[in-house]
Amino acid sequence: xxxxxxxxxxxxxxxxxxxxxxxxxxxxxxxxxxxxxxxxxxxxxxxxxxxxxxxxxxxxxxxxxxxxxxxxxxxxxxxxxxxxxxxxxxxxxxxxxxxxxxxxxxxxxxxxxxxxxxxxxxxxxxx
Amino acid sequence: xxxxxxxxxxxxxxxxxxxxxxxxxxxxxxxxxxxxxxxxxxxxxxxxxxxxxxxxxxxxxxxxxxxxxxxxxxxxxxxxxxxxxxxxxxxxxxxxxxxxxxxxxxxxxxxxxxxxxxxxxxxxxxx
Amino acid sequence: xxxxxxxxxxxxxxxxxxxxxxxxxxxxxxxxxxxxxxxxxxxxxxxxxxxxxxxxxxxxxxxxxxxxxxxxxxxxxxxxxxxxxxxxxxxxxxxxxxxxxxxxxxxxxxxxxxxxxxxxxxxxxxx
Amino acid sequence: xxxxxxxxxxxxxxxxxxxxxxxxxxxxxxxxxxxxxxxxxxxxxxxxxxxxxxxxxxxxxxxxxxxxxxxxxxxxxxxxxxxxxxxxxxxxxxxxxxxxxxxxxxxxxxxxxxxxxxxxxxxxxxx
Numbered sequence: 341x342x343x344x345x346x347x348x349x350x351x352x353x354x355x356x357x358x359x360x361x362x363x364x365x366x367x368x369x370x371x372x373x374x375x376x377x378x379x380x381x382x383x384x385x386x387x388x389x390x391x392x393x394x395x396x397x398x399x400x401x402x403x404x405x406x407x408x409x410x411x412x413x414x415x416x417x418x419x420x421x422x423x424x425x426x427x428x429x430x431x432x433x434x435x436x437x438x439x440x441x442x443x444x445x446x447x448x449x450x451x452x453x454x455x456x457x458x459x460x461x462x463x464x465x466x467x
Numbered sequence: 468x469x470x471x472x473x474x475x476x477x478x479x480x481x482x483x484x485x486x487x488x489x490x491x492x493x494x495x496x497x498x499x500x501x502x503x504x505x506x507x508x509x510x511x512x513x514x515x516x517x518x519x520x521x522x523x524x525x526x527x528x529x530x531x532x533x534x535x536x537x538x539x540x541x542x543x544x545x546x547x548x549x550x551x552x553x554x555x556x557x558x559x560x561x562x563x564x565x566x567x568x569x570x571x572x573x574x575x576x577x578x579x580x581x582x583x584x585x586x587x588x589x590x591x592x593x594x
Numbered sequence: 595x596x597x598x599x600x601x602x603x604x605x606x607x608x609x610x611x612x613x614x615x616x617x618x619x620x621x622x623x624x625x626x627x628x629x630x631x632x633x634x635x636x637x638x639x640x641x642x643x644x645x646x647x648x649x650x651x652x653x654x655x656x657x658x659x660x661x662x663x664x665x666x667x668x669x670x671x672x673x674x675x676x677x678x679x680x681x682x683x684x685x686x687x688x689x690x691x692x693x694x695x696x697x698x699x700x701x702x703x704x705x706x707x708x709x710x711x712x713x714x715x716x717x718x719x720x721x
Numbered sequence: 722x723x724x725x726x727x728x729x730x731x732x733x734x735x736x737x738x739x740x741x742x743x744x745x746x747x748x749x750x751x752x753x754x755x756x757x758x759x760x761x762x763x764x765x766x767x768x769x770x771x772x773x774x775x776x777x778x779x780x781x782x783x784x785x786x787x788x789x790x791x792x793x794x795x796x797x798x799x800x801x802x803x804x805x806x807x808x809x810x811x812x813x814x815x816x817x818x819x820x821x822x823x824x825x826x827x828x829x830x831x832x833x834x835x836x837x838x839x840x841x842x843x844x845x846x847x848x
Contacts, residue, residue, distance in 0.1 A: 343519055343530075343565060348481055348594040354729055356827035357759035357796065357842055366581060378484035380521055380561035392724055394761055394794045403724075413521045413561040415484065434761035434794040434825070438724060444561070444592045446483035449840065454747060456583035456710050456837035459576065461484055463592045465825045465844045467729040470646055470657075470692060475608055475721040493708060505611035507648055507688035540648045540688040542611065571688070571719045573610035583710035583837050586703065588611055590719045597773055597784075597819060602735055602848040620835060632738035634775055634815035667775045667815040669738065698815070698846045700737035710837035713830065715738055717846045 342411060347383025349444035352467035355435040358393070360419055361451045362430035371452050373429075375418040377437060377464075378446045381408040387441045389414075393427060394434040401425050408443065437464070469538060474510025476571035479594035482562040485520070487546055488578045489557035498579050500556075502545040504564060504591075505573045508535040514568045516541075520554060521561040528552050535570065564591070596665060600696075601637025606721035607699035609689040612647070614673055615705045616684035625706050627683075629672040631691060631718075632700045635662040641695045645670075647681060648688040655679050662697065691718070723792060728764025730825035733848035736816040739774070741800055742832045743811035752833050754810075756799040758818060758845075759827045762789040766822050772797075773817040774808060781817075782806050789824065818845070 361373035381387040390403035404421050408414040418427050418435075427433065437445050448461040488500035508514040517530035531548050535541040545554050545562075554560065564572050575588040615627035635641040644657035658675045662668040672681050672689075681687065691699050702715040742754035762768040771784035785802045789795040799808050799816075808814065818826050829842040 342527075343517070343563060344479075344594075348479060348563070349592065352725075352729060354761055354763070354825040356761045356794070356825045356844070357757070357829045358794070359796075371580070376484070378559070378561070380481055380483045380563070382481070382521065382561075382563055390724070394763065394792060396794050396796070400723075400792055411521060411527055413483070413485070413523050413559055415486075415523070415559040432759070432794055432796040434759070434763075436724060436729070436761070436763055444481040444483045446589065446592075447842075448484045448587065449842070450585075451838065451840055452581075453752070454710075454833075454837040456581040456708075457578065457585050458712070458831075458838050458840040459578055459585040459587040460714075460829065460840040460842035461574075461576070461587035462589045462716065462827065462843045463483070465730065465827075465847070466592070467725075469654075470644070470690060471606075471721075475606060475690070476719065498707070503611070505686070505688070507608055507610045507690070509608070509648065509688075509690055538648060538654055540610070540612070540650050540686055542613075542650070542686040571608040571610045573716065573719075575611045575714065577712075579708070581837075583708040583835075584705065584712050585839070586705055586712040586714040587841075588701075588703070588714035589716045589843065590610070593719070596781075597771070597817060598733075598848075602733060602817070603846065625834070630738070632813070632815070634735055634737045634817070636735070636775065636815075636817055665775060665781055667737070667739070667777050667813055669740075669777070669813040698735040698737045700843065700846075702738045702841065704839075706835075710835040711832065711839050713832055713839040713841040715828075715830070715841035716843045717737070720846070 344382040345384045347442035349442040350466035351439050353437040353445035353464040355447040355464045358433035360429040361453045364452045373452050376448045378415045380444045384410045385441045387439045389439045392436040471509040472511045474569035476569040477593035478566050480564040480572035480591040482574040482591050485560035487556040488580045491579045500579050503575045505542045507571045511537045512568050514566045516566045519563040598636040599638045603696040603698035604720035607691040607718040609701040609718050612687035614683040615707045618706045627706050630702045632669045634698045638664045639695050641693045643693045646690040725763040726765045728823035730823040731847035732820050734818040734826035734845040736828040736845045739814035741810040742834045745833045754833050757829045759796045761825045765791045768820045768822045770820045775815040
């Protein structure tokens with residue numbers, strides 16, 4: 341039944357424009373400003389995902405370790421990463437996402453600093 | 468006259484950030500919040516397209532089967548998929564789109580939860 | 595002095611989500627709702643570009659023929675294409691852009707139907 | 722400890738839709754309308770980056786030379802480039818970004834000409 345038993349995608353992905361807007365308008369948590377990595381593990385094997393966060397003025401943070409079950413979507417707000425550290429708002433960063441099986445990564449930001457929210461999204465760069 | 472008689476694109480595409488915003492401002496259906504897959508079949512052969520929807524907490528839904536005539540655009544709101552099931556709003560999902568001939572897939576969301584609409588778009592990931 | 599004398603990019607590009615929003619808020623022409631193809635010809639040879647427009651219910655229109663001088667940017671609003679025909683607003687379409695030399699194509703929409711404008715952009719799919 | 726000691730990405734990148742919106746709403750510099758190139762140098766070698774700016778009606782400007790330290794993010798507003806010249810607002814342009822080591826480039830615009838800001842973003846085209 342699975343159309344992609346061995347998965348689809350790549351095992352390394354980069355997002356270069358990371359930024360969590362520091363203010364929000366509208367009901368939490370739905371309209372809270374956030375940066376997200378949206379991932380698909382289409383294959384039949386559990387994915388072990390590691391996220392590294394690069395900053396402008398210090399060594400990278402991470403890895404933040406996530407697990408994605410087979411045939412599952414996994415949307416992770418960067419705001420909510422909390423181990424080994426918390427990513428600060430209002431700070432420029434980049435992300436490297438690695439996985440032991442192929443996944444696909446898309447980057448999306450919701451910015452509700454002003455009264456109507458703005459959105460941006462792109463498929464990440466597959467390395 | 469057809470500049471691409473054998474088509475252009477790929478036969479598998481992934482969108483990782485699927486989400487239909489659960490509210491809308493403005494006249495329906497034009498300004499209704501929606502997630503869309505926009506597809507081009509540039510070739511001279513009819514495309515049989517299958518859409519699989521992956522969730523965070525259950526097995527995938529689908530395939531939703533679509534047909535795209537030769538040399539035609541086909542923009543499908545995910546809101547409007549209704550067989551074998553309806554995709555719920557306010558729910559994280561991912562999409563796998565397969566085709567028996569090359570097509571191109573672009574993912575676009577219109578979010579009109581707040582007073583002025585937001586847009587995001589990306590070419591999907593070709594597998 | 596030219597860092598790319600032979601150009602950079604591809605000779606066929608696809609945009610699958612074409613749509614010119616049928617209304618606008620704000621001063622014309624700057625804030626007029628539009629769909630654009632933004633192109634770079636980085637090489638030292640003039641580019642002959644052909645744009646084909648695919649619809650959901652009729653045969654494609656075009657080619658619309660454009661010329662891009664060497665080492666030049668060229669941003670074309672689809673609203674302003676006028677030969678061999680005019681692209682209607684409020685209509686789903688896809689675009690195929692071909693060139694005799696490598697170019698890069700990015701697709702951007704400004705939607706000012708509601709009071710604050712929305713934007714979306716993606717690098718097109720290189721064929 | 723570095724998951725990508727030799728870096729990840731490409732050594733040439735193109736952004737075709739460059740434009741700095743000529744007006745802004747909201748507090749400076751956070752909400753100032755801008756075009757940005759967001760870059761990651763994930764490797765262990767300093768990157769020398771050159772940015773060339775292409776216009777519609779004159780020869781390219783640049784190179785603007787930037788340095789990205791190893792394992793660092795670097796987000797550069799085009800508004801703030803000031804040598805060898807300043808990029809005018811309200812003007813169509815394209816960008817070519819070259820690097821002597823692999824980097825990843827993402828293009829993002831914040832447009833706050835109207836009361837609520839709009840955003841767009843895409844991974845640039847790797848050449």
